[in-house]
Amino acid sequence: MNDNTELHLDQYFAHPPAKVWRALTEPELIARWMMPGDFRLEVGHRYRLQARPMPGTGFSGTIDAEVLGYEPEKSVTVRWQDAAAEGSPADFTITWRLEAEGHGTRLFLSQSGFDPDDAMSQQARKIMGGGWTSMVFPALDKALEEMG
Secondary structure, X not given: OOOOOEEEEEEEEOOOHHHHHHHHHOHHHHHXXXXXXXXXXXXXXXXXXXXOOEOOOOEOOEEEEEEEEEEXXXXXXXXXXXXXXXXXXXXXXXXXXXXXXXXXXXXXXXXXXXXXXXXXXXXXXXXXXXXXXXXXXXXXXXXXXXXX
């Protein structure tokens, strides 16, 4: 059954979970593969991420985020909200979950908060689903390679 309120994606990385965890939780590494921001691994920490605005989608390019929870080297959950766009559909909960697989890591991404009855929200779901797999996961893989 297709749930239009969520995205569920996964990607294998040929790097150990500890290394992938660092890339997900160290601000200077996050900036290499996603967006710059003042992330801190602390429940309740609020921070901001800056991306390019996406005209026609309702996305302003500025994300206010908050760390909702984490389990070291296993999972981290954050909330993302569009900081500037009134009425924007961007209010998401994102969970990254890591599992050792062979010599590498299977990274699971769950993103919830899409409104199945809102065309703009469903457009965001489609764009973000494609963006995670075609841009973000490859950028994360490149950052992992550059970490040595």
